[in-house]
Amino acid sequence: MTKPLxxxxxxxxxxxxxxxxxxxxxxxDVISLGVGEPDFDTPWHIRxxxxxxxxxxxxxxxxxxxxxxxxxxxxNKVYKTRGVDYNPKNxxxxxxxxxxxIDIGLRAIVNKGDEVIIPEPSYxxxxxxxxxxxxxxxxxxxxxxxxxxxxxxxxxNAIGKNTKALILPYPNNPTGAIMEKSDLxxxxxxxKDNDLYIxxxxxxxxxxxxxxxxxxxSLPDMKERTILIDGFSKAYAMTGWRLGYACANxxxxxxxxxxxxxxxxxxxxxxxxxxxxxxxxxxxxxxIMRNSYNQRRRYLLDAFxxxxxxxxxxxxxFYVFPCxxxxxxxxxxxxxxxxxxxxxAAIPGNAFGESGEGYLRISYAYSLDNLKExxxxxxxxxxxxxx
Amino acid sequence: xxxxxxxxxxxxxxxxxxELSVMxxxxxxxxxxxxxxxxxxxIICGYHTLIDWExxxxxxxxxxxxxxxxPQRGQGFDKIAERIYNYPEVRxxxxxxxGYDLLVTLEEKSLKEISMxxxxxxxxxxxxxxxxxxxxxxxxxxxxxxxxxxxxxxREIVSP
Numbered sequence: 001m002t003k004p005l006x007x008x009x010x011x012x013x014x015x016x017x018x019x020x021x022x023x024x025x026x027x028x029d030v031i032s033l034g035v036g037e038p039d040f041d042t043p044w045h046i047r048x049x050x051x052x053x054x055x056x057x058x059x060x061x062x063x064x065x066x067x068x069x070x071x072x073x074x075x076n077k078v079y080k081t082r083g084v085d086y087n088p089k090n091x092x093x094x095x096x097x098x099x100x101x102i103d104i105g106l107r108a109i110v111n112k113g114d115e116v117i118i119p120e121p122s123y124x125x126x127x128x129x130x131x132x133x134x135x136x137x138x139x140x141x142x143x144x145x146x147x148x149x150x151x152x153x154x155x156x157n158a159i160g161k162n163t164k165a166l167i168l169p170y171p172n173n174p175t176g177a178i179m180e181k182s183d184l185x186x187x188x189x190x191x192k193d194n195d196l197y198i199x200x201x202x203x204x205x206x207x208x209x210x211x212x213x214x215x216x217x218s219l220p221d222m223k224e225r226t227i228l229i230d231g232f233s234k235a236y237a238m239t240g241w242r243l244g245y246a247c248a249n250x251x252x253x254x255x256x257x258x259x260x261x262x263x264x265x266x267x268x269x270x271x272x273x274x275x276x277x278x279x280x281x282x283x284x285x286x287x288i289m290r291n292s293y294n295q296r297r298r299y300l301l302d303a304f305x306x307x308x309x310x311x312x313x314x315x316x317x318f319y320v321f322p323c324x325x326x327x328x329x330x331x332x333x334x335x336x337x338x339x340x341x342x343x344x345a346a347i348p349g350n351a352f353g354e355s356g357e358g359y360l361r362i363s364y365a366y367s368l369d370n371l372k373e374x375x376x377x378x379x380x381x382x383x384x385x386x387x
Numbered sequence: 388x389x390x391x392x393x394x395x396x397x398x399x400x401x402x403x404x405x406e407l408s409v410m411x412x413x414x415x416x417x418x419x420x421x422x423x424x425x426x427x428x429x430i431i432c433g434y435h436t437l438i439d440w441e442x443x444x445x446x447x448x449x450x451x452x453x454x455x456x457x458p459q460r461g462q463g464f465d466k467i468a469e470r471i472y473n474y475p476e477v478r479x480x481x482x483x484x485x486g487y488d489l490l491v492t493l494e495e496k497s498l499k500e501i502s503m504x505x506x507x508x509x510x511x512x513x514x515x516x517x518x519x520x521x522x523x524x525x526x527x528x529x530x531x532x533x534x535x536x537x538x539x540x541x542r543e544i545v546s547p
Contacts, residue, residue: 021545034545124547173547291391295410302409345545368406 012128016351020335024345031374032345032366036173038237038318039365040292043285046236046278053273060269064261065253066094066245067272073279074245078230081205082215084223090250093257094267094275098203098231098244100260103129105227105246106165108255109197110135114164119150120353121321122169123201135164141355144323147312148177152186159190165197168216171204174352174361175321176314181214188219198226203244206235206286209294210315217247224249227256232271234317235286236278241271293318296364296371303375307382318365321349325358327385335360341384342377388413392421393430398531400434439534441526447494449478449523450501452509454489455516464488467514476504487519498522 004010017034024030041047053059065071071088079085086092095101102125110116112134118126119140130137140158142148155166168187170179179187191198198216205213217226231244244267246256260266300320304311311322324334331348339345349356364371388411395410396402404422408415425431440447456467464482471491472480481490491509495501505520526534 015547017545017547021543024544030544032540032544035542036546037542039540039542288394291394295391295395298409298412299406347545351547 008132012131015124017124017347020345020347020351023336024339027339027343030339030343030345031370031377033362033364033371033374034345034347035363035365037239037365038234038289039367040237040289042236042238042241042274043278043282045281046238046274046285049277050241050270050274053270058269058273062094062266062269062272064266065092065257066267067269067276070094070272070276070279073276074247077279078228078247081213082218082228084215084217084247086247087250091253092245092247093253093260094272095231095244095246095260096264096267097233097239097242098201098229099125100264101227101229101231101244101246101256102126102199102201103132104256104259104263105199105229105248105252106130106133106135107259108252109227110164113162115160115162116164117155117158117166119154119167119169121148121172121174121349121356121359122167122352123173124352126167126169136162138163139353139355141353142175142177143355144312144359147314148172148175148321149179149183150187152190155187155190159194159196163194163196165199166191168198168200170200170202171208171213171316173204173317174319174347174349174356175359176317176319177321178208178210178213178314178316179216180211184214184216184219188216188222191225192221196225198222199229200226201229203229203231204234204317205230207290207293207318208316209290209297213316227252232275232278236282237285237289238271238274238278241268241274243267243271243275293364296366296368299368299371300362300364300375303379307375307379309378309382318363320362320364321356321359322362323358324360327382331357331360338378338381342381344374344377344381388417388421389425392418393425396431396434437530437532439526439529446496448496448498448501449526450493450495451521451523452491452493452505453483453487453519453521454491454509455487455518456489456512457514457516458488459514467512470512471509474504474508476500 071092074092075086075088106129110133114135115138116130116135117138119142127137138158140154200216202215217223217228227246227248229246232238301313304322309322311320314320331350335346335348347361349359349361391411404415404418407418458464459466468480471477476493476495478492478494483490493501505518510518
């Protein structure tokens, strides 16, 4: 074949995590702190419903936007957690994980030449999905001294005449940062003044350790301009089921549904039945997992403190984001040496955007024993570097 | 903190006070005081170790015995339960709803010892009407822990 492949795809940079994975997978006996998924198995009663659906032969397509029962449960859940009511008939779509919702949501709202504001460090797919949708990503480099929260002046500086939307990735992967009500109030005013859309990726909404997650859709006039994304992967430890959802006004959902129906058809049926059970009876599981994450979060922060390693206290997701600037190495150098010398894998912060340079993403979705051993090795490694 | 503390030490009673204090965000003294209270109140009744004896060379035989009894006037089942649980070879005694009254678990070195206990001691108690003995062939899960399960992390080593 001599004809060139798609230029826009060729120009996308491969994920920095992929690069790191290739190095890690060559090594044996690695203790990993590098995963972005829960260490719990999906609770048995949820798996059992999935199995039951298979046994019953519930293996056909569902309607494009998802099972009616599931959308009704999503409506309840969102109302309970955000106080906002979405009509399950035309304001909710069930997707293949939150990731699909990011993709089709962006494609549904932008035109060529539009700009999408993306605060970084953040999840790796926002930029490529924006580029593939034909829009131009405009990056805000969030700052460690603000605990990686989005500040109003940062947003104002990024807005231009072509700005169409803001991606709001909180609770945040990789930093663990959250945005509280007072932070969001200032943002929502700017959004309204500039007539922008918001894509609020709240996939970690159930995993916060200070107070309950607060969503921007709960603020006045925000529902109509926001695509709210959430899902089952993090809250119910269901990553492999590939199940998420988006809620938005019916015009947006209508356009998203078109892309979804032609590209995907519907989210996996088995997963949707399991999802109904998760939303109906899974609150207790979330509570248990959240407590456990919180214990490990405190353990890591205490361990960093004892090592004198700088780290702000993150209140969300299951990541801590320590600063390694004192060692005068890039994140990649640090991560590679830590891997080679101590056999511990932690993701270099710059994999999530330039502003992650000088930081390390450490996941605490691991058993306490695992974390203890990793901290022992980190302590040894740091002592060696400090000399 | 009570419930959270209990759920941590229920699966790991060897965890240090220092770690508990960090994980629960309480001072070490507060954790110690709470543990003392829980012991005093009889909520924490002991710190046991879950052992899979099958993996050792020690021979142990476990049995569940269903016991039907005549409850005694004014004392219900308590008196007879006490007579049974006082035998050191008895591991547990539960009062059960349904087809029989007491569920007794036994641990002995051999089948013979168990059958001797049942025939000589248990069946001869005055208020015992009948017994049915079940020997445990294999333990899959005990005290909420799956025995013999390979603890392998199935996840990719790194993921976004």
